[in-house]
Amino acid sequence: MFNLFYATVYFVSYIPTYTCERCGQEECILLFDNYSEENEPKCRIGFVDGLDHFVIKGQVNTTKQGLSAVGFEFVSEDSQTPNYYCLIRFVMGCQSKQTDACYCMGTDEGKASLVFNLTLRHQDSDTKVRAVMLLPERRKIFSNAIRLPNVTKIDFTNVSSVLKINDINVDKKFCLRSVTDPTIKILYNVPFTQKVRPQLLITNNNKTTLWTDNKEGSYNLIDLSVESPSEVNFTFSLCGFNEKYVHCTFIK
Template identity: 55%
Template sequence: MEKAKLAHFFRLSIYSTIYLIICISSYACERCGDEECILLFANHTEENRARCNIGYVDGLEKYVVKGQVNITDKNVLAVGLENVAAKQFGIPSYFCLIRFVKGCNGNKTDLCYCVATDQRNVFNIVFNMTLTYQYRNAQARAVMLLSDRQEIFSNDIKLPNVTQLDLTNVSYVLNINGKKVNTEKCLKSVPGSTLDISYDVATSQNLRTELRITSDNKTDLWRDTKEGSFPLPALSVEAASDVYFTFNLCGFSEKKVLCTFIKGEHYGRNGPTIEILFASLALFILSVIILLATLIFFYKVKTKRKRFQDIIMVSDEINSARPLIEVNTIHTQTDSL
């Protein structure tokens, strides 16, 4: 008896599920005349190309979803792009929402907008969204929100996979004229107005690297080049030249290095750097100070010794003159007697 009841329960569950699927499918694919009321297109747009060699990056790239709606005989309030999984849990989660007020009044400057077509009451819809790791490979669909609180759904599309960018272990190497430079403080003396540059960036994800070099009004972008030359037309003996080296990882700026170059006529490519010149100058000044201090010390010692000798000589003269004074005093007393 219980087996029969259990079998009957399973049959009812199966029939209910099939009926629900049919109803949802027919409602989601409701047609307006000869066309579906709302439809999303597959991703074939050039603007959805990932800029990074590892794919779409979390929170840094835009993704465009396009579709079409037919609002014939429909009192549409808005059309949105929603997360299917969240909706199944009863949580409305719209990536973007397009308001319809007496038809399409979209503005292309908005993130999401609608555009009129040649057909009456038929509009193209455009959703611009930022891809996040949270919604990687998520199912999305467009939904038409009606004034009577009903909803009409489009077909589902799958959002692309999204990768998190790992910038915890990144090392930069910048060589100028065959010498590695300090990326935190770069000041160099160069013999000519052309720089020989090479660089390397090591990352844990083997990210594609670009180098943007900017000086005055000149900018070079190295995409697949690891070494080359860069001119410094404004460099002279009187004026220094500033050059910005901007390292980009997958097209996103990550590190900027400022180098100041001074023209040095007497130094070759492998000659001393400006840091060595400053160190040599500091050592020379220190040597001069030590020499002056030594001379002053010996001068003071010599002066003190001379004063001491003068005091001794004066003391000796006084002592030698004292007997004469005493004799003269005795004679004077005798004469007075």
């Protein structure tokens, strides 16, 4: 009498991966965390959604393993599918353009510098990001992970700027003012709930002055006389956004 035994054999597909902590001569990829000098926020309150860009640099060391691309991804524990922000192709080495959002620059044989330009979004605040080498047979090598900064979301669509000259509102693109004194009073303000830095540029006879205070102050018109009017351009914005332009002619 024979006893028959049935066995089920499971085949497990294993995709080798590992993470680089530092790069020597071995095959690896690394992100640099010293990037503060190139990433100054435009607003005093910090980085703003959709307004600020963020640059992250890195390095990739390759051997003759057939590197096809370098991806830049947001690390998510909930998703099993890679969420690549961009891909840098390496089919024939480092040949990307520096005008691309993400690109490489070849330094010597087997090495390349990486540059990733991100548009910051509020939903990506404090998110981990990393780079990944995509190799044959679905093999991957991950870089170290770094965190993005906190990003504030602001609605700029309803921002209005108030410009007063000698206590009179200027609400048009052009104005004509008759003055007896070359010293005029200026009040520039942005009625807004958050403490965002207002900026006003005053250009008078090709001389430009940066006005940063939103309290009332004085400004001296250049070369104002009975025979000669003084032409002034007021250009103001909020964190470099929502720009407004006013041209005023002052006569005596």
